[in-house]
Amino acid sequence: MTEENQGTPANSAPAANRKPNNNRRPNNRPRPNPEKQEGAAVTGEKAPNAKPASANSASRNKNSGKNRNRRQSAPIDENLKEFVARNQEAHKQRLNPHYKLDLNSNAKVRITPLGGLGEIGGNIAVFETEKEAILIDVGMSFPDEDMHGVDILIPDFTYLREIKHKIVGVIITHAHEDHIGAMPYLYKEMQFPIYGTPLPLAMIGNKFDEHHISEHRKYFSPIEKRVVYKIGNDFEVEWMHMTHSIIDSSSIAVTTAAGTIIHTGDFKIDYTPVDGYTADLHRLAHYGEKGVLCLLSDSTNSYNTVATPSELSVAPAFDRIFSKAEGRVILSTFSSNIHRVQQAIQYGIKYGRKVCVIGRSMERNLEVAMQYDYLKFPKNIFIDAEEVAHCSDKDVLIVTTGSQG
Template sequence: MSEESHAPYLHYISLGGNGEVTKNMHVFETNDDIVVFDAGIGFPQADQLGVDVVIPDVSYLVERRSKVRAIVISHAHEDHIGALPYIVKEMTNIPIYAAKLPRGFIQAKLTEKNLLKGQPIHLIEPEKGPFKVGQFEIFPYRVNHSVPDPLGFFIKTPVGNMVFSPDFKFDWTPVDGKLFEVGKLAALAQQGVLALFSDSLGVNREGYTESEQMIQKAFEREMQDARGQVFITTMSSNISRMQQAINASVKYGRKVVPAGRSIDQNIQTAINLGYL
């Protein structure tokens, strides 16, 4: 539908994340409003010497700044929140919506860049029901992932209902004890779904992904057999896996030494919020 028409329309524009694992950023645009879902960084290729991170091209949003109502975050991984400091610097005071853990990480990132003052960051609490952003009514529901507080969204728009459900899996024994709200999503879907925007790494392979609980068993097995130090690498936002590494270390009387600025920062944020 043409933008010049008075009939309602919905445009979907990917600024990153389609056909690639990183740099997730998805734009939904109606006649009067734009809502952005996620704002992640990408990582440089081997031939991109001197490049630390890759960020989405947001020139489309800058040109339509007056329509941009919010950035809604699905979860706390860097490829979904890492570009926010760059975007907030370019387009100030865009409201950000996020669940408790990603909200804490975002606040820490913006504080580090002296960008937090005056920046609205609203807490998403799925148990409290939907919230409205312009012409969009957004129903958050809990999903499972390798980091606490991941969300999917059922979105009511002027032209129909959308489901936006990025990184997820079905884990019936999640580390944080919060199950995928299958019943909630199924009930919402009874109202009809015009389009599903979904992603799940490994979905093209047969079988199923094991529970995150299995990772602690792997940690314990390695620590039990190792004669010396055990090095564990992880994304700095993978708080659940850090907790599992800590649990395994305590079980076998090992000391835990975090290494890296972002690891230290996120551990402190997680402790302050009660996730570690």
């Protein structure tokens, strides 16, 4: 092997015979040629890619850390720094609204439940300051199976008799019996202004009529939701719309000198209610931002981890039943579940059926809902119970009182 082809593979072709590889990436950083660099060193010529050596480079690298420490800091904008502190405080207040409460205040408010805790029914609570008091709901409850001869249970009014001189009003959240059922029994003994939305007041009025105390309707004070009402000197009360199994339900915000108390009333969060009126969560959030002293929340079925379906979820079942039924369709439900009754009647009309309403409470509640335009149906679709026998079974829908579900 000659000196010229040392280090070259024997089977490699001469450079002149090689075909150019067009797919090969160009080498922009060729390896240095030792022979050329050595030749340049001998002759004193500079290598093509050689950089001139700097005498100060080592010194500059050594002192770079010191120069960095001596570098002048950017000026601080005190205005920006102030707003950093403001935003940090805003986060603190947003995440912990209780910071807004004056816990060192000498003002006091006492909450005394007289029924409805740990049980279904008999809901009544007293909110009391040093000089005044208000009642939240006055409900009844139903006896257990072993309470023979007992028709209803009403709360013990003994404490109310003691503070009668302080009570400035009764606040109603909604029209269920366990929240308004004991009103006639209380008003036979003592009377105060009654504040509530129209449907609960109308149903309380019917109860007063049944108990022959219609003159007590003069104590009604209908309210508008999202409006703050001054009740007495110590209470400011606002009603906020809440979805529930009865229409025209409310949550209550009671503001006192000691702070704001939120009473949710009974609720079922329904994002697609039949009437389209969703719960006023925005207004509740408003009070949350302001800071709440105490929350009194409905806890019925709170142990249930499955979300309660929307009332609209029964519509497909109604449609399927009415479309296939060859005989009478009979709906049994709580008379206060106006939206359930409304949907049943709507499907009855759709499939050409007459509607027979049976049961005193069902008749009364449906009549009130239509009188005050909560429901709108043509009157000629309704028939009396005596007329059912004269109609074909496939043309009749019977709506009657029953259980909840």
